[in-house]
Amino acid sequence: VARLRQTPHQEIATHTLSHLTCLEPGPGAEDFRADLAAALDLHQDRLGTRPTSIVFPRNQVAHLGVCAELGLTAFRGPAAGRLYAPRPENRERRARRALRLVDAYLPLGAPTTWEPRPQRPADLPVDIPASRLFRPPLSPLGRLDPLRLRRIEQEMERAAMRGHIFHLWWHPHNLGPDPDRGLADIARVLDRFRRLSERHGMVSLTMAEAAARLRAAPVPASAVGVAP
Structure with a gap:
């Protein structure tokens, strides 16, 4: 964590x-408010700073007004499309999980x-949607397996060519x-x-950096966000 804090253009979120x-x-x-406030206070006590970005567990986005009240400015929203729309665990289906796996290899x-x-409305945290789970x-x-990496590389190239944002993310246990x-x-x-950067x-932007640019104006250059 100390090395992350000392490295430019790295962010520790909640x-x-x-x-x-x-x-x-x-x-x-109110449960969410109490939990998030405790998390932010602990972060302040241990690291001396407060996060400004949140990755919701299981990407179950909610209570953005509470996030804004507690000082958060960015969140990772779900990827586009019905395959990735968040839902409670008891409504998740194996078929949908299987299709998400296939989508990692084929479009x-x-x-x-x-x-x-x-961002609209401007008073809520900025959505930096997920693009691809590594x-x-x-x-x-x-x-x-070659299709898995080729898919990511093609998506990155699409973002670079079109001036779009591509948000790659993973959990440490994925490795x-x-x-x-x-x-x-x-x-x-x-x-x-x-x-792609050279051409x-x-x-590369953190979620907080991307949010700051999006609040000011559309991002002028193509960008890839990496959020483990």
């Missing part, structure tokens, strides 16, 4: 204190890059099955980003 899932039965707006869902646009390679799909392979794959993605001016 994920709530208790991994509170806002669309599940039980917790309401089934909606376009994953999006055009920078001013999934680990799966042994049963070994022969298809767990084979860390060396996972890091090698990430290095390949970063190398593609470097080339098309693509830039």
Whole structure:
């Protein structure tokens, strides 16, 4: 964490204190407020700063007014399309999970890059929607694995060519099955980003940086956001 804080253009956001899932039965707006306030206070006590961005557990976005009241300015919204629309766990279906897995290899869902646009309403946190979950390679799909990375690279190129935003994200445990392979794959993605930066001016932004630009005006250059 200390190294992250010392590294330029890196951000430590919040994920709530208790991994509170806002669309599940039980917790309401005041529960969320208490949890988030405690998370932000702990962050302040331990690190000396307060987060300005939030990644909702399971991407169950809710209570944005509460987020704004507590000083948050950006959140990661769900990817576009019905495949990625958040819903309670008891309404999630295996078929939809399977389709999301296929979408990591073949284009089934909606376009994953999006055009920078001013936030409306302006008093709420800015939505920096997810584009693609960086999934680990799966042994049963070994022969298809080149499609997984190619899909990400093609989406990045689309963003760079069109001046769009592409938001790549993952959990640390997504690299767990084979860390060396996972890091090698990430290095390949970063190398593609470097080339797109040189050719098309693509830039890397944290969620807070992207939100600040979107509040002021549309992002002038193509951008890729990486939010583990």
